[in-house]
Amino acid sequence: MIRIWSWGALIIGMIYFILPLVGMTEFSLSMRRGEYSFDAYAVVLSDSQFQATFSYSVIMALFTIVFGVLLVVPTAYWVRLRMPELRPYVEFITLLPLVIPAIVVVFGYIRLYNTSSWLPMTGTALGTNILLMFGYATLSLPYMYRAVDTGLRAVDVGTLTEAAQSLGASWVTILARIILPNVLAAVLSGAFLTFAIVMGEFTMAALLDRPAFGPYMQLLGANRAYEPSALAVIAFAITWACMGLIQLVTRFTKHTRAQT
Numbered sequence: 001m002i003r004i005w006s007w008g009a010l011i012i013g014m015i016y017f018i019l020p021l022v023g024m025t026e027f028s029l030s031m032r033r034g035e036y037s038f039d040a041y042a043v044v045l046s047d048s049q050f051q052a053t054f055s056y057s058v059i060m061a062l063f064t065i066v067f068g069v070l071l072v073v074p075t076a077y078w079v080r081l082r083m084p085e086l087r088p089y090v091e092f093i094t095l096l097p098l099v100i101p102a103i104v105v106v107f108g109y110i111r112l113y114n115t116s117s118w119l120p121m122t123g124t125a126l127g128t129n130i131l132l133m134f135g136y137a138t139l140s141l142p143y144m145y146r147a148v149d150t151g152l153r154a155v156d157v158g159t160l161t162e163a164a165q166s167l168g169a170s171w172v173t174i175l176a177r178i179i180l181p182n183v184l185a186a187v188l189s190g191a192f193l194t195f196a197i198v199m200g201e202f203t204m205a206a207l208l209d210r211p212a213f214g215p216y217m218q219l220l221g222a223n224r225a226y227e228p229s230a231l232a233v234i235a236f237a238i239t240w241a242c243m244g245l246i247q248l249v250t251r252f253t254k255h256t257r258a259q260t
Contacts (some may be wrong), residue, residue, distance in 0.1 A: 021236070028229035040230035049216060050231075057205075057213035060129070061198035064136040065191045068144045071137065073187065076148045077179050081157050094145040097138050102203040105135055110207065128208050135204040140197050144190035151186025155179070192242035199238055 029036040031043075044050055079090050097105075109131050113121040121127030157179070164174045180187065205212035217235065221228035 024229050031226040040226040044227050044230050053213045053216040056211050061195045064133050065194050068137050072144045072148050080152050094141050106204045106207045136198050140194035143193040147186045147190035151183035155182045189246045192246050196239045196242045
């Protein structure tokens with residue numbers, strides 16, 4: 001009986017999530033009356049603004065991932081190796097982006113770094129892009145840190161570090177050639193989640209007036225009928241592709257470790 005209820009709850013949950021997606025996809029294919037077509041997708045993909053905003057968000061996502069890896073991996077490694085007593089405090093700090101709305105963070109940026117402040121970063125496109133990257137890194141911090149921390153738990157960090165130091169390796173060498181390869185699957189998991197977050201983020205990019213993919217989705221949704229559904233399907237496919245890559249990387253890493 002319990003098994004039947006479990007399957008029933010699973011089926012109801014799947015219907016609840018899948019039916020809206022099916023309806024949205026069906027509507028996106030109905031731009032041509034009386035038949036299904038990919039006209040809405042063709043219009044979206046051929047739009048120069050789509051190409052510009054999508055490219056901008058991809059570039060920002062890559063920079064955010066690099067910055068996040070350089071920040072999180074050494075921090076998580078050092079906390080686990082030398083300062084385990086600080087781990088609860090670091091975890092608390094990394095959880096703050098989940099309870100502090102993005103609009104609060106971006107208004108703080110605008111208040112602190114506007115053109116009349118001591119560091120007028122919003123006065124130039126480069127400075128605003130850097131602020132936006134910091135904001136994206138903040139939003140993705142809970143996911144990146146937990147992914148890396150989970151990966152480090154599966155590794156004997158102390159033994160690896162002592163062995164490397166006995167061979168004369170520097171801290172940079174230890175991090176780049178020993179620790180990072182051992183937690184690569186965890187880093188890639190956090191990277192794919194970061195990529196999905198950056199591609200769909202709206203608040204920070206809109207308030208900082210950056211040509212990102214999220215504001216473009218909102219603008220298109222306010223002015224078109226079928227194209228927003230097509231764009232939502234594309235964004236959903238990107239998110240699920242990132243989740244699928246996480247699973248592939250995790251399985252490949254486990255298979256490789258099992259063989260070795």
